[in-house]
Amino acid sequence: MQTLSVIVPCYNEEAVIQEFYKRTKDVFLSLKGIDSSIIFINDGSKDDTKYMLSFIAAQDPKVKVIHFSRNFGHQPAVTAGINNCDSDYAVIIDADLQDPPELIPDMIETLKKEEASVVYCIRKERKGETFFKKLTAKLFYKTMNNLSEVEFPRDTGDFRLIDRKAITAFNSLKEKGKYIRGLITWIGFKQVPFYYSRDARFAGETKYPLKKMLSFAKRAMLYFSKKPLMLSVSLGTAAFVIGIVYGLWVWLSYLFGFSDAVTGWASTVIIIIFFGGVQLLTIGVLGQYIGVLFDEVKNRPEYIVDEKINFEE
Ligand code: UDP
Ligand code: MG
Secondary structure, rough: EEEEEEEEEEEEOOOHHHHHHHHHHHHHHHHEEEEEEEEEEEOOOOOOHHHHHHHHHHHHHHHHEEEEEOOOOHHHHHHHHHHHHEEEEEEEOOOOOOOOHHHHHHHHHHHHHHHOOOEEEEEEEEEEOOOHHHHHHHHHHHHHHHHHOOOOOEEEEEEEEEEHHHHHHOOOOOOOOOHHHHHHHHHHEEEEEEEEEOOOOOOOOOOOOOOHHHHHHHHHHHOOOOOHHHHHHHHHHHHHHHHHHHHHHHHHHHEEEEEEHHOOOOOHHHHHHHHHHHHHHHHHHHHHHHHHHHHHHOOOOOOOOEEEEOOOO
């Protein structure tokens, strides 16, 4: 019998967990011939998520729970789910029911029909999301695609179905700062799209405030593109050319006496500010990459597990 795990990261999701569990269990009933279970990752929630998940797991052996020691973030939570999944297939899905679990049977069918390893879900529309969220998401994916060496599918989140081959490949990746949707695209194999309409959050509010969104975007950029490093080369070249042209002009004006630029101080100040800016900017970009190297070299685990429930050791 084939097996499926549904991987659900949860951070302060007490308002949606019961409903998520109910709807997903109903879906499992319709999945004949597949032994399905849920892996909830409690990412250091401060509300009743922890107790609710432990309670559900105590009643239902098909519900596995990983409690983190603190809040490590969405990507580490999903990573923990994939690392601890021993099934043939895994679905990555959010707890807030924006991605309907009812689509899982069709996703599995698509995967089998297309003989693919990954079915990634593309959002045709996004209900209940702010204009700001949609705009920043659009900008982000556009920039990412221009910068990155890998071509990412647009309008996709982490909601996808992956098979054992993809799970094994993902688990072999050693980097600590994981941008999961990028990495799953990067591993290759046959990947097919699946179009759906994204619902509004069932209850509660987004766990991705602007600060988390920015650090998520920064991670994607730093781990998947070296182009920002080229910035110093381009700006340096531009500054070099400007310097030469300006130098020539000063020299010629001195020879032919068509300007009294030598006595001016405004140009000096402007040049100092300009080059100071260029230098700080490029050092800053360099610093960001060194920061990533620093984090990777420390080689700390991506997450610390406090407790695991219903896993076979
Ligand atoms: N999440 C998490 N840790 C965090 C932030 C979010 O595990 O630090 C989970 C959250 O519980 C949800 C998923 O990641 O299941 C996506 O978060 P959310 O729906 O708030 O993001 P949005 O859809 O607003 O981008
Ligand atoms: Mg959401």
